[in-house]
Amino acid sequence: PAMFDGLTASLSKAFKGLSADGRLSAENMKEPLRDVRRALLEADVSLPVVRRFIQKVEAKALGVEVLDGVTPQVAFVKVVSDELVELMGAAGSKDLEPAAGGEGSPQVVLLAGLQGVGKTTAAGKLAMFLTKRRKKVLLVATDVYRPAAIDQLVKLGSKIDVPVYEEGTDASPVDIAARGVAKAVAEGYDAVIVDTAGRLQVDEAMMAELRAIKAAITPSDTLLVVDAMTGQEAAGLVKTFNEQVDLTGAILTKLDGDSRGGAALSVREVSGAPIKFVGTGETMEALEPFYPERMANRILG
Ligand code: GDP
Secondary structure, eight states, X not given: OOTTHHHHHHHHHHHHTSOSSSOOOHHHHHHHHHHHHHHHHHTTOOHHHHHHHHHHHHHHHHTOOOOTTOOHHHHHHHHHHHHHHHHHOOTTOOSSOOOTTOTTSOEEEEEEEBTTSSHHHXXXXXXXXXXXXXXXXXXXXXXXXXXXXHHHHHHHHHHHTOOEEOBXXXXXXXXXXXXXXXXXXXXXXXXXXXXXXXXXSOOHHHHHHHHHHHHHHOOSEEEEEEEGGGTHHHHHHHHHHHHHHOXXXXXXXXXXXXXXXXXXXXXXXXXSOOEEEEEOSSSTTOEEEOOHHHHHHHHHO
16 A cells, blocks of 8 residues: 555646656746645645745746756656655664774664554564674663563563573663663674653653663664654654754654655755654564655655
8 A cells, every 4th residue: 555645646746747848947846846835734734844945946946957858747747856855854764883992892772752653663674674684683672661561572572583682670770771772782792772662742751861871872773763643743852852862863653644745845944954764564574674766756756
Protein backbone atom coordinates (compact mmCIF):
# COMPACT_ATOMS: atom_id res chain seq x y z
CA PRO A 1 0.00 0.00 0.00
CA ALA A 2 1.39 3.38 -1.00
CA MET A 3 2.11 5.85 1.78
CA PHE A 4 1.03 9.43 1.40
CA ASP A 5 -1.61 8.49 -1.18
CA GLY A 6 -3.61 11.65 -0.55
CA LEU A 7 -0.60 13.92 -0.93
CA THR A 8 0.51 12.19 -4.11
CA ALA A 9 -2.94 12.52 -5.64
CA SER A 10 -3.42 16.16 -4.72
CA LEU A 11 0.05 17.15 -5.91
CA SER A 12 -0.53 15.42 -9.19
CA LYS A 13 -3.77 17.37 -9.55
CA ALA A 14 -1.95 20.61 -8.73
CA PHE A 15 0.58 19.98 -11.50
CA LYS A 16 -2.20 19.42 -14.02
CA GLY A 17 -3.51 22.90 -13.22
CA LEU A 18 -0.51 24.41 -14.95
CA SER A 19 -1.54 25.87 -18.28
CA ALA A 20 0.29 24.54 -21.27
CA ASP A 21 1.39 27.79 -22.85
CA GLY A 22 5.01 26.96 -22.17
CA ARG A 23 6.01 29.41 -19.49
CA LEU A 24 6.42 29.25 -15.73
CA SER A 25 5.15 32.76 -15.11
CA ALA A 26 3.83 34.05 -11.80
CA GLU A 27 0.40 34.23 -13.41
CA ASN A 28 0.49 30.66 -14.74
CA MET A 29 1.78 29.25 -11.46
CA LYS A 30 -0.66 31.00 -9.20
CA GLU A 31 -3.27 28.29 -9.13
CA PRO A 32 -0.92 25.28 -9.10
CA LEU A 33 1.05 26.85 -6.25
CA ARG A 34 -2.12 27.39 -4.30
CA ASP A 35 -3.00 23.73 -4.83
CA VAL A 36 0.47 22.56 -3.74
CA ARG A 37 0.11 24.71 -0.65
CA ARG A 38 -3.25 23.16 0.14
CA ALA A 39 -1.89 19.65 -0.47
CA LEU A 40 0.95 20.19 2.00
CA LEU A 41 -1.33 21.68 4.64
CA GLU A 42 -3.66 18.71 4.27
CA ALA A 43 -0.64 16.44 4.75
CA ASP A 44 -0.20 18.09 8.18
CA VAL A 45 2.88 20.13 7.33
CA SER A 46 3.03 23.24 9.50
CA LEU A 47 2.07 26.58 7.99
CA PRO A 48 5.48 28.32 8.31
CA VAL A 49 7.15 25.34 6.65
CA VAL A 50 4.60 25.36 3.84
CA ARG A 51 5.01 29.13 3.34
CA ARG A 52 8.76 28.93 3.01
CA PHE A 53 8.47 25.95 0.72
CA ILE A 54 6.03 27.68 -1.62
CA GLN A 55 8.15 30.84 -1.72
CA LYS A 56 11.22 28.84 -2.65
CA VAL A 57 9.42 26.85 -5.33
CA GLU A 58 7.97 30.00 -6.86
CA ALA A 59 11.28 31.87 -6.84
CA LYS A 60 13.09 28.93 -8.38
CA ALA A 61 10.44 28.13 -10.96
CA LEU A 62 10.34 31.76 -12.13
CA GLY A 63 13.98 31.48 -13.04
CA VAL A 64 13.57 28.24 -14.95
CA GLU A 65 13.65 28.42 -18.69
CA VAL A 66 11.35 25.79 -20.07
CA LEU A 67 13.19 24.10 -22.88
CA ASP A 68 11.64 23.09 -26.20
CA GLY A 69 10.08 19.70 -25.96
CA VAL A 70 9.64 19.92 -22.19
CA THR A 71 6.19 20.67 -20.87
CA PRO A 72 5.88 23.35 -18.18
CA GLN A 73 4.45 20.64 -15.95
CA VAL A 74 7.60 18.57 -16.16
CA ALA A 75 9.75 21.62 -15.42
CA PHE A 76 7.55 22.58 -12.48
CA VAL A 77 7.50 19.05 -11.04
CA LYS A 78 11.31 19.03 -11.20
CA VAL A 79 11.47 22.21 -9.12
CA VAL A 80 8.99 20.84 -6.56
CA SER A 81 10.91 17.57 -6.41
CA ASP A 82 14.25 19.33 -5.84
CA GLU A 83 12.73 21.46 -3.10
CA LEU A 84 11.17 18.42 -1.41
CA VAL A 85 14.59 16.77 -1.31
CA GLU A 86 16.12 19.98 0.05
CA LEU A 87 13.35 20.23 2.67
CA MET A 88 14.02 16.72 3.96
CA GLY A 89 17.77 17.23 4.04
CA ALA A 90 19.76 16.34 0.95
CA ALA A 91 23.21 17.49 1.91
CA GLY A 92 25.34 14.94 3.70
CA SER A 93 22.54 12.56 4.58
CA LYS A 94 23.92 9.47 6.24
CA ASP A 95 22.82 6.98 8.83
CA LEU A 96 24.90 6.59 11.98
CA GLU A 97 27.85 8.76 12.94
CA PRO A 98 31.23 7.06 13.27
CA ALA A 99 32.45 6.06 16.73
CA ALA A 100 33.29 9.13 18.79
CA GLY A 101 36.29 7.43 20.34
CA GLY A 102 37.82 6.71 16.96
CA GLU A 103 39.04 3.44 15.43
CA GLY A 104 38.52 0.42 17.67
CA SER A 105 35.95 2.04 19.95
CA PRO A 106 32.24 1.27 19.58
CA GLN A 107 29.59 3.45 18.01
CA VAL A 108 27.38 4.49 20.90
CA VAL A 109 23.74 5.20 20.08
CA LEU A 110 21.53 6.81 22.71
CA LEU A 111 17.80 6.40 22.06
CA ALA A 112 15.12 8.60 23.58
CA GLY A 113 11.39 8.89 23.07
CA LEU A 114 7.97 9.03 24.63
CA GLN A 115 6.13 5.86 25.60
CA GLY A 116 4.38 3.98 22.84
CA VAL A 117 6.16 5.60 19.90
CA GLY A 118 8.03 2.39 19.09
CA LYS A 119 11.33 3.10 20.82
CA THR A 120 12.00 -0.41 22.11
CA THR A 121 11.08 -1.84 18.74
CA ALA A 122 13.42 0.68 17.08
CA ALA A 123 16.25 -0.36 19.42
CA GLY A 124 15.81 -3.96 18.28
CA LYS A 125 15.53 -2.97 14.63
CA LEU A 126 18.67 -0.86 14.81
CA ALA A 127 20.55 -3.70 16.49
CA MET A 128 19.40 -6.00 13.69
CA PHE A 129 20.38 -3.44 11.04
CA LEU A 130 23.92 -3.27 12.49
CA THR A 131 24.13 -7.04 12.92
CA LYS A 132 23.43 -7.38 9.20
CA ARG A 133 26.43 -5.15 8.59
CA ARG A 134 28.47 -7.70 10.55
CA LYS A 135 28.74 -5.50 13.63
CA LYS A 136 28.89 -6.98 17.10
CA VAL A 137 26.11 -5.18 18.94
CA LEU A 138 25.16 -4.74 22.60
CA LEU A 139 21.79 -3.42 23.78
CA VAL A 140 21.54 -1.62 27.13
CA ALA A 141 18.28 -1.32 29.09
CA THR A 142 18.07 1.69 31.41
CA ASP A 143 14.31 2.11 31.92
CA VAL A 144 14.40 1.37 35.65
CA TYR A 145 10.91 2.83 36.10
CA ARG A 146 9.21 0.10 34.11
CA PRO A 147 10.38 -3.48 34.65
CA ALA A 148 8.17 -4.46 31.72
CA ALA A 149 10.26 -2.27 29.41
CA ILE A 150 13.44 -4.09 30.47
CA ASP A 151 11.74 -7.46 29.93
CA GLN A 152 10.57 -6.36 26.50
CA LEU A 153 14.09 -5.42 25.43
CA VAL A 154 15.53 -8.66 26.84
CA LYS A 155 12.95 -10.66 24.86
CA LEU A 156 13.63 -8.73 21.69
CA GLY A 157 17.37 -9.23 22.16
CA SER A 158 17.03 -12.97 22.48
CA LYS A 159 14.80 -13.06 19.41
CA ILE A 160 17.42 -11.36 17.26
CA ASP A 161 20.38 -12.91 19.07
CA VAL A 162 21.78 -9.67 20.45
CA PRO A 163 22.85 -9.58 24.13
CA VAL A 164 21.12 -7.11 26.44
CA TYR A 165 22.95 -5.51 29.36
CA GLU A 166 20.64 -4.75 32.28
CA GLU A 167 20.81 -4.40 36.04
CA GLY A 168 17.15 -4.65 36.89
CA THR A 169 15.53 -1.62 38.46
CA ASP A 170 17.73 -0.92 41.47
CA ALA A 171 20.68 0.90 39.88
CA SER A 172 20.60 4.40 38.42
CA PRO A 173 20.07 4.78 34.66
CA VAL A 174 23.27 6.81 34.35
CA ASP A 175 25.34 4.08 36.05
CA ILE A 176 23.74 1.31 34.01
CA ALA A 177 24.41 3.20 30.78
CA ALA A 178 28.03 3.88 31.78
CA ARG A 179 28.67 0.27 32.80
CA GLY A 180 26.97 -1.01 29.65
CA VAL A 181 29.19 1.10 27.45
CA ALA A 182 32.27 0.16 29.49
CA LYS A 183 31.42 -3.50 28.93
CA ALA A 184 31.07 -2.87 25.19
CA VAL A 185 34.48 -1.18 25.10
CA ALA A 186 36.14 -3.91 27.19
CA GLU A 187 34.66 -6.74 25.16
CA GLY A 188 35.29 -5.32 21.72
CA TYR A 189 31.76 -4.58 20.62
CA ASP A 190 31.36 -2.49 17.45
CA ALA A 191 28.18 -0.79 18.55
CA VAL A 192 26.13 -0.27 21.68
CA ILE A 193 22.53 0.91 21.70
CA VAL A 194 21.34 2.48 24.95
CA ASP A 195 17.57 2.46 25.42
CA THR A 196 16.25 5.04 27.88
CA ALA A 197 13.05 5.50 29.85
CA GLY A 198 9.94 6.27 27.83
CA ARG A 199 7.70 8.74 29.60
CA LEU A 200 4.13 9.75 28.95
CA GLN A 201 5.10 13.34 28.36
CA VAL A 202 8.10 15.58 28.10
CA ASP A 203 9.24 16.73 31.52
CA GLU A 204 12.32 18.24 33.11
CA ALA A 205 13.19 15.00 34.95
CA MET A 206 13.33 13.17 31.65
CA MET A 207 15.51 15.82 30.01
CA ALA A 208 17.84 15.98 33.04
CA GLU A 209 18.25 12.21 33.02
CA LEU A 210 18.98 12.18 29.30
CA ARG A 211 21.57 14.92 29.67
CA ALA A 212 23.21 13.01 32.54
CA ILE A 213 23.34 9.77 30.56
CA LYS A 214 24.66 11.64 27.57
CA ALA A 215 27.41 13.27 29.64
CA ALA A 216 28.37 9.87 31.06
CA ILE A 217 28.66 7.97 27.78
CA THR A 218 29.39 10.61 25.08
CA PRO A 219 27.30 8.90 22.40
CA SER A 220 28.21 9.13 18.73
CA ASP A 221 24.48 9.44 18.02
CA THR A 222 21.61 10.72 20.11
CA LEU A 223 18.39 9.85 18.31
CA LEU A 224 14.84 10.75 19.24
CA VAL A 225 12.26 8.17 18.25
CA VAL A 226 8.98 9.75 17.11
CA ASP A 227 5.72 8.40 15.72
CA ALA A 228 4.96 9.51 12.14
CA MET A 229 1.25 9.24 12.77
CA THR A 230 1.47 12.24 15.13
CA GLY A 231 2.44 14.54 12.25
CA GLN A 232 3.38 18.09 13.27
CA GLU A 233 3.59 17.02 16.90
CA ALA A 234 6.43 14.64 16.03
CA ALA A 235 8.34 17.47 14.36
CA GLY A 236 7.77 19.68 17.41
CA LEU A 237 9.09 16.99 19.75
CA VAL A 238 12.28 16.64 17.72
CA LYS A 239 12.70 20.42 17.98
CA THR A 240 12.25 20.41 21.77
CA PHE A 241 14.65 17.53 22.35
CA ASN A 242 17.18 18.95 19.93
CA GLU A 243 17.17 22.22 21.83
CA GLN A 244 17.49 20.52 25.20
CA VAL A 245 19.81 17.57 24.61
CA ASP A 246 21.29 18.17 21.16
CA LEU A 247 20.28 15.33 18.85
CA THR A 248 22.11 13.94 15.86
CA GLY A 249 18.79 12.96 14.35
CA ALA A 250 15.44 11.22 14.61
CA ILE A 251 13.95 7.81 13.91
CA LEU A 252 10.48 8.17 12.44
CA THR A 253 8.40 5.10 13.24
CA LYS A 254 5.10 3.77 11.90
CA LEU A 255 5.57 5.35 8.51
CA ASP A 256 3.61 2.39 7.15
CA GLY A 257 0.53 3.70 8.91
CA ASP A 258 1.07 7.35 8.00
CA SER A 259 -1.14 8.27 5.09
CA ARG A 260 -0.35 11.98 5.25
CA GLY A 261 3.39 12.58 5.43
CA GLY A 262 3.53 15.72 7.60
CA ALA A 263 6.23 14.46 9.96
CA ALA A 264 8.48 13.10 7.22
CA LEU A 265 8.27 16.46 5.46
CA SER A 266 8.63 18.73 8.49
CA VAL A 267 11.04 17.18 11.00
CA ARG A 268 14.24 18.60 9.57
CA GLU A 269 12.89 22.04 8.70
CA VAL A 270 11.17 22.44 12.07
CA SER A 271 13.91 20.99 14.30
CA GLY A 272 17.17 21.34 12.41
CA ALA A 273 17.83 17.63 13.03
CA PRO A 274 17.60 15.13 10.16
CA ILE A 275 15.53 11.96 10.07
CA LYS A 276 18.07 9.15 9.96
CA PHE A 277 15.85 6.07 9.87
CA VAL A 278 12.22 5.22 9.27
CA GLY A 279 10.25 2.34 10.73
CA THR A 280 7.91 0.73 8.23
CA GLY A 281 6.35 -2.14 10.14
CA GLU A 282 6.35 -4.26 13.27
CA THR A 283 8.99 -6.81 12.24
CA MET A 284 12.66 -6.45 13.14
CA GLU A 285 13.54 -6.01 9.45
CA ALA A 286 11.21 -3.04 9.00
CA LEU A 287 13.77 -0.25 9.36
CA GLU A 288 15.27 1.76 6.50
CA PRO A 289 17.82 4.55 6.37
CA PHE A 290 16.00 7.71 5.37
CA TYR A 291 16.81 8.85 1.84
CA PRO A 292 15.24 12.23 1.03
CA GLU A 293 15.41 11.61 -2.71
CA ARG A 294 13.68 8.28 -2.47
CA MET A 295 11.05 9.81 -0.23
CA ALA A 296 10.46 12.69 -2.65
CA ASN A 297 10.03 10.19 -5.49
CA ARG A 298 7.60 8.19 -3.41
CA ILE A 299 5.59 11.31 -2.64
CA LEU A 300 5.50 12.47 -6.24
CA GLY A 301 4.38 8.99 -7.28
P1 GDP B 1 7.84 2.05 23.15
O1 GDP B 1 6.88 2.21 24.28
O2 GDP B 1 8.18 3.37 22.53
O3 GDP B 1 9.05 1.25 23.48
O4 GDP B 1 7.02 1.30 21.98
P2 GDP B 1 7.13 -0.20 21.46
O5 GDP B 1 8.45 -0.43 20.83
O6 GDP B 1 6.71 -1.14 22.51
O7 GDP B 1 6.05 -0.15 20.27
C1 GDP B 1 4.70 0.18 20.48
C2 GDP B 1 3.85 -0.48 19.40
O8 GDP B 1 4.14 0.09 18.12
C3 GDP B 1 4.11 -1.97 19.27
O9 GDP B 1 2.88 -2.62 19.05
C4 GDP B 1 4.99 -2.06 18.02
O10 GDP B 1 4.87 -3.30 17.36
C5 GDP B 1 4.46 -0.93 17.19
N1 GDP B 1 5.43 -0.40 16.23
C6 GDP B 1 6.69 0.03 16.47
N2 GDP B 1 7.29 0.47 15.33
C7 GDP B 1 6.37 0.32 14.34
C8 GDP B 1 6.38 0.62 12.92
O11 GDP B 1 7.35 1.13 12.33
N3 GDP B 1 5.24 0.32 12.23
C9 GDP B 1 4.15 -0.23 12.85
N4 GDP B 1 3.07 -0.48 12.10
N5 GDP B 1 4.11 -0.51 14.17
C10 GDP B 1 5.20 -0.24 14.90
